[in-house]
Amino acid sequence: MASTHSKLTSWVIPTLSVLSVLSAGVYLYYSSYSSLxxxxxxxxxxxxxxxxxxxxxxxxxxxxxxxxxxxxxxxxxxxxxxxxxxxxxxxxxxxxxxxxxxxxxxxxxxxxxxxxRKWCVVDSETNKILTARELAKLVLIIPRIEVDPTSPYGGKLVVSFPADSGVESLEVPLCPTEEMLKAWEVIEVTMFNTYTMDGYVTTSLPPSASSSPSTLLSKYLSHPAHLLYKGPTPRPTPPTLLYPSLPETTNAYFxxxxxxxxxxxxxxxxxxxxxxxxxxxxxxxxxxxxxxxxxxxxxxxxxxxxxxxxxxxxxxxxxxxxxxxxxxxxxxxxxxxxxxxxxxxxxxxxxxxxxxxxxxxxxxxxxxxxxxxxxxxxxxxxxxxxxxxxxxxxxxxxxxxxxxxxxxxxxxxxxxxxxxxxxxxxxxx
The missing domain is CATH 2.40.33.20 (PK beta-barrel domain-like)
Incomplete structure (x- = not known):
């Protein structure tokens, strides 16, 4: 099971000014979350x-x-x-x-x-994160982690679809390099129509590079979609009754x-x-x-x-x-x-x-x-x-x-x- 618990390769990600206010916005949302x-x-x-x-x-x-x-x-x-x-x-x-x-x-x-939850599927028209709440067939997509310490990007995530879907599998880097991240598009997305976070629109590795993750996911879901990798802006967790200051100290992915x-x-x-x-x-x-x-x-x-x-x-x-x-x-x-x-x-x-x-x-x-x-x-x-x-x-x-x-x-x-x-x-x- 070594392929399931290798450490993430560290890399430096440039700060993106357009996203600099996201953390504050997320915190403001979470600060009012309990009052709802x-x-x-x-x-x-x-x-x-x-x-x-x-x-x-x-x-x-x-x-x-x-x-x-x-x-x-x-x-x-x-x-x-x-x-x-x-x-x-x-x-x-x-x-x-x-x-x-x-x-x-x-x-x-x-x-x-x-x-x-380092990746998510997002509606490419609305930039909303998609979940099995609205698209139950997402649970049939099978991601498989393949760690390779000799690879510059640490291995790959292999994504397979149901056999009867007619959609071929795809491969994306497990830990994208700095050069990869610079080349990928960064977009703002929303979860549950309430708060904003950021992510990188992934591209495929060979031999699946001829078909992008966006193309294959869109085909499977019959709806325009991207495969998103968590972006550089920290995403605070919500506060709780016992831990109201949690957003100031703890972050999460998707x-x-x-x-x-x-x-x-x-x-x-x-x-x-x-x-x-x-x-x-x-x-x-x-x-x-x-x-x-x-x-x-x-x-x-x-x-x-x-x-x-x-x-x-x-x-x-x-x-x-x-x-x-x-x-x-x-x-x-x-x-x-x-x-x-x-x-x-x-x-x-x-x-x-x-x-x-x-x-x-x-x-x-x-x-x-x-x-x-x-x-x-x-x-x-x-x-x-x-x-x-x-x-x-x-x-x-x-x-x-x-x-x-x-x-x-x-x-x-x-x-x-x-x-x-x-x-x-x-x-x-």
Whole structure:
């Protein structure tokens, strides 16, 4: 898996005066972002929301939301102390909304896992970033990272399309050289019609150079499009209730908001269990009315939620909701060379991850489900994010903390152990 976690080649990018005000604009947007959400008092009066807590119902209530919370947390602490909570999976999604790749390890920078959401697809007529929210077939595009340390641009990103699409694959440089970047067009793009960022319009490498990424993407999507590589202007993350100054200290690439998204396997299992209740269990008839049909015996795949790090071993669903600061500790590996000794990774979990309809898209077929998982999550996972009380949540958003000074130390691997350094109080967001 060496080809999935090579470090990015550094290069100097000239400052572009036309983009010099972007960071300030992004910050101004994010500064007002929280004010757009309903207040807790307003939401508590909304029908069906139980004062910011999970909706009542024995099939869907979490032990972390009930009177046994402290007892459950004590049991979780024992598992953490025993080293039972580990990194179970790592996913890298090179192109925003396209298929992700499960890897055994990944290096990272403060902006996120290496190569994660470093590219995006943009509407070349409106300069709006396109996602699977509006174009579900994006999830069928397969980016593949091929690292080559001997290459001046570090390797290539190979992008493949479904076989029945008739669209040939393309290749672009993994870490474009300074000369390449100078030759590429830089454009301003918008995400969610609210804030602006910049990116380079990529060009193909041989042998696919005869067809540009723009031509091939436009053919596949039946709409004019570009493949964009993140531009030089830093893109601040949004503020959160716990971390209002986050935009001043943390940047991201083309992620929706934050550099990192974490979830647990236990949480996914619980979502699957609740889907079963609504599809063939005690709430089957209500489920039919809601649109939960055809899910008997079907799993809900983690890839729908597009996390970066999947944890396992806490023994209770949604354990990640209760954590604020964690450390990922390298597991003992006799194959590690002493000179490549890895350091621990500190992560601050800044907010719950409020969900949209994107997880309803099947990553295998590209088809959008009417109800799963969004409508099911709405039944028991609202009120978790105090900024978006009516939005269902799954997983948590995170940022990397501190610097790893040793060469080759910025790496996370499957099997690494998790420590919780700070817990959220029951009434914290």
């Amino acid at each position: 959400a309903k207040t807790k008092k307003e939401v508590e009066t909304d029908e069906g929301v139980n004062k910011g807590k999970m909706r009542k119902g024995p099939e869907e209530i979490s032990p972390l939301m009930g009177p046994e919370r402290e007892e459950v947390i004590e049991g979780m602490k024992k598992k953490l102390e025993a080293g039972e909570v580990v990194v179970d999976k790592i996913y890298v999604h090179p192109i925003k909304s396209c298929k992700g790749t499960s890897v055994q390890s990944s290096t990272y920078t403060p902006e996120g896992l290496d190569y994660d 992620q929706d908001g934050f550099p990192l998204h974490l979830a647990s396997e236990e949480s996914l299992v619980e979502v699957g269990r609740v889907v079963e209740v609504w599809s063939e269990g005690g709430k089957k008839e209500e489920g039919k009315k809601m649109g939960v049909v055809g899910w008997e015996g079907r799993p809900v795949e983690m890839q729908r939620f597009r996390p970066n790090i999947v944890l396992k071993g806490a023994g209770v669903p949604f354990a990640e909701d209760t954590w604020e600061e964690i450390t990922i500790v390298p597991s003992n590996n006799q194959d590690d060379d002493a000179k490549h000794e890895r350091e621990a990774t500190s992560i601050t979990l800044v907010s719950p991850c409020a969900r949209c309809l994107l997880p309803n898209v099947d990553t295998i077929t590209g088809e959008r489900d009417k109800a799963v998982p969004y409508k099911v999550l709405m039944k028991f996972r609202t009120g978790i994010d105090k900024e978006r009380m009516t939005k269902p949540c799954f997983g948590v958003n995170g940022v990397f903390v501190g610097k790893q000074e040793k060469e080759g130390s910025r790496e996370i691997r499957v099997g690494d152990k998790v420590q919780v350094d700070k817990w959220l109080a029951a009434d914290e967001p």
